[in-house]
Amino acid sequence: MSMAYWISGIVVGVIFGLGLALRLTAYCVMKSNDYGDTSGSCSDFGEGIFLVVEDDNMKTREFNQNAKEILNKRREDLLERETGSKTGNKTGGATVM
Amino acid sequence: MTKHYTCPGCGATVEYDPADEKLHCPFCKKSYSPEERARLIGEATQDNASTLPSEVKDRLRESNTIPMHVLQCSACGAELAMNHVETSSFCPYCGNATVATDRLVDYLKPEYIIPFKITKEEAEKRIRESMSKGFFVPKKIKNFETERLRGIYIPYWLVDLYHSDEQFWSYKPRGDDGRRYSYRMGDCYFKHLTMEASETFNDDYSKKLEPYDLKELKPFDAAYLSGFYSDRFDVNRKRAEEQAKERATDLYNAEVYETIPGKRIEKEWENTRNIPIRAEYALLPVWFLTFRYKDKPFTTMVNGQTGKVVGAVPYIKARTTALFALFAALFIPMFSVLFAFLHRILVLLLTESDDLEAIGDGLLFYVAFLVMLFGWTWTKAAKDLRKMRESIALTCAYSTHRLVKERQDH
Numbered sequence: 001m002s003m004a005y006w007i008s009g010i011v012v013g014v015i016f017g018l019g020l021a022l023r024l025t026a027y028c029v030m031k032s033n034d035y036g037d038t039s040g041s042c043s044d045f046g047e048g049i050f051l052v053v054e055d056d057n058m059k060t061r062e063f064n065q066n067a068k069e070i071l072n073k074r075r076e077d078l079l080e081r082e083t084g085s086k087t088g089n090k091t092g093g094a095t096v097m
Numbered sequence: 098m099t100k101h102y103t104c105p106g107c108g109a110t111v112e113y114d115p116a117d118e119k120l121h122c123p124f125c126k127k128s129y130s131p132e133e134r135a136r137l138i139g140e141a142t143q144d145n146a147s148t149l150p151s152e153v154k155d156r157l158r159e160s161n162t163i164p165m166h167v168l169q170c171s172a173c174g175a176e177l178a179m180n181h182v183e184t185s186s187f188c189p190y191c192g193n194a195t196v197a198t199d200r201l202v203d204y205l206k207p208e209y210i211i212p213f214k215i216t217k218e219e220a221e222k223r224i225r226e227s228m229s230k231g232f233f234v235p236k237k238i239k240n241f242e243t244e245r246l247r248g249i250y251i252p253y254w255l256v257d258l259y260h261s262d263e264q265f266w267s268y269k270p271r272g273d274d275g276r277r278y279s280y281r282m283g284d285c286y287f288k289h290l291t292m293e294a295s296e297t298f299n300d301d302y303s304k305k306l307e308p309y310d311l312k313e314l315k316p317f318d319a320a321y322l323s324g325f326y327s328d329r330f331d332v333n334r335k336r337a338e339e340q341a342k343e344r345a346t347d348l349y350n351a352e353v354y355e356t357i358p359g360k361r362i363e364k365e366w367e368n369t370r371n372i373p374i375r376a377e378y379a380l381l382p383v384w385f386l387t388f389r390y391k392d393k394p395f396t397t398m399v400n401g402q403t404g405k406v407v408g409a410v411p412y413i414k415a416r417t418t419a420l421f422a423l424f425a426a427l428f429i430p431m432f433s434v435l436f437a438f439l440h441r442i443l444v445l446l447l448t449e450s451d452d453l454e455a456i457g458d459g460l461l462f463y464v465a466f467l468v469m470l471f472g473w474t475w476t477k478a479a480k481d482l483r484k485m486r487e488s489i490a491l492t493c494a495y496s497t498h499r500l501v502k503e504r505q506d507h
Contacts, residue, residue, distance in 0.1 A: 005437045005438075005440045005441045005444075006433075006437050008436070008437070008440050009433050009434065009435070009436040009437025009438070009439075009440055010433045010436075010437070012432070012433075012436040012440075012467060013428075013429055013430070013431075013432035013433030013434070013435070013436050013437075014429055014433065015471055016428075016432050016436075016470055016471065016474060017425055017428035017429035017431070017432045017433070018425055018428075018429070019471060019474030019475045019478060020424070020428050020432075020474050021421055021424035021425040021427075021428050021429075022421065022474070022475070022478040022482075023474050023475075023477050023478035023481070024424050025417060025420050025421040025424060025478075026478050026481035026482050026485065027481060028232070028233070028420060029233050029412050029417055029485060030481055030484070030485050032230075032231035032232045032233040032234060032412070033231050033233050033234055033409055033410050033411070033412050033485070033489075034409040034484075034485055034488045035227050035397070035406045035407060035408050035409065036305050036306075036405050036406050036407035036408070037305060037407075037409070037484075037488060038305065038307075039304040039305055039307050040291065040304070040307035040308045040348075041348060041351070041352065042285055042287075042348045042349060042351075042352050044307065044308040045287045045288055045289060045290045045291075045348075046285065046286050046287050046288035046289075047285075047286065047288075048285065048352070049283055049284070049285040049349060049352050049353065050283050050284055050285065051281055051282070051283035051353070051356070052282045052283050052284075053280055053281065053282040053283070054279075054280075054281060054356060055279065055280040055281075056277070056279045056357075056358055057270070057277050057279075057358075058277060058278040058279070058280060059275075059277065059278070060278065061265050061278055061280070061365070061366070062280065063263075063280075064280065064282065067282045068263070068282070071261060071263075071282055071283070071284060074284060075259065075261060075284060078259060078284070078286050079259060079372070079374070082257065082259075082286065082374060083374055083375075
């Protein structure tokens with residue numbers, strides 16, 4: 001094999017090897033010296049997220065009007081369950097952004 | 098006005114013990130649950146705060162400044178100084194656990210409390226255990242000398258909030274050049290979103306104590322404060338609600354992001370709606386342990402309910418360099434040989450082709466692959482190192498150390 005292959009191989013190997021070595025070292029140090037580096041997620045504060053629509057692979061942005069109606073109905077039900085009001089205003093603390 | 102929670106049997110000051118969740122008398126050795134003690138002594142467990150008119154409560158909730166107080170110990174009459182947010186402490190002369198009941202009455206009584214479940218000894222044991230396992234933790238830190246270990250009830254706003262979002266995300270599908278869109282519409286009802294309500298305590302550090310098991314919230318009873326330090330809120334409800342809106346949006350987006358396929362994901366458009374429903378004031382338990390390393394103060398924490406240890410400590414530089422050298426010595430020759438052979442195969446494949454355009458495309462693809470590979474290793478390594486430095490900076494922040502230090506010893 002000619003020298004050129006070796007030189008190019010070593011250049012790429014050194015850059016990638018050093019990067020990978022640094023990454024693994026940083027991971028090991030974090031595991032050893034950083035405790036409890038997590039915080040709460042959506043599911044820790046209630047029932048978690050609920051997605052009415054999950055459309056992928058769209059070439060253009062297309063809104064889904066039916067989903068808006070479903071979401072509005074869901075919001076009214078949720079707020080009625082939690083506050084006794086469909087807008088959440090009965091408690092006096094709610095503000096709509 | 099200060100108050101000592103006295104023993105119904107002998108009148109001595111009782112202190113709350115997380116081990117059996119009871120108030121213990123150090124003299125007659127009797128123990129009582131807070132409700133039992135209140136019943137035996139003929140004392141109401143609820144104080145005047147709950148009877149304050151709602152407009153006064155609201156005004157007090159918005160109030161953001163309270164002067165420093167000098168109070169009188171109800172046990173020995175000595176003067177007891179408390180900073181502007183402390184609601185329970187210890188008398189510097191007689192050492193009795195003291196609760197500043199007038200502050201609880203005047204400045205809105207907490208609605209809920211999670212009593213300490215982890216004892217002082219267990220908190221220290223957990224911190225020592227975590228550190229002793231660390232291969233890169235210096236020996237002096239493993240055998241640290243505790244400067245202070247304090248159980249403090251930290252004020253929180255528990256915010257109920259409805260969040261809904263309609264979003265377009267763009268991404269690059271795998272094995273495809275163009276960009277595609279994802280459409281997401283959904284909502285989340287956040288129940289008791291914990292928003293820490295102390296100016297002194299760093300929010301990024303306090304978030305790491307989560308999650309608390311909020312099913313164990315109890316109606317507030319000042320007897321739980323006896324034997325611990327506690328602070329009142331100095332972040333008002335309105336500000337907590339504003340912060341909760343931002344936090345809810347971040348938490349929601351983080352979960353939705355995980356559902357988007359492909360790579361190079363970007364949020365293109367969104368229509369967010371946040372409706373805060375209510376914010377309730379609660380006290381949650383935290384153990385703070387301070388020690389010194391190379392003259393710098395370090396404050397590690399333990400969630401007083403779940404026992405989760407939080408903190409980061411400096412690493413042994415020699416060991417870290419040695420491990421890095423070991424990995425580098427292993428990976429560099431391995432990947433150098435691998436890439437040399439890969440380059441040879443690539444050149445053979447490309448020279449066999451007469452199509453110059455295909456050769457150009459092949460080379461471009463290979464360069465893009467290398468850039469991606471280098472980016473994956475170096476950027477992730479830099480991100481991890483920055484995160485580690487930030488965690489250490491939080492652990493040795495002077496503000497957290499002051500929060501623990503500037504209290505009456507007992």
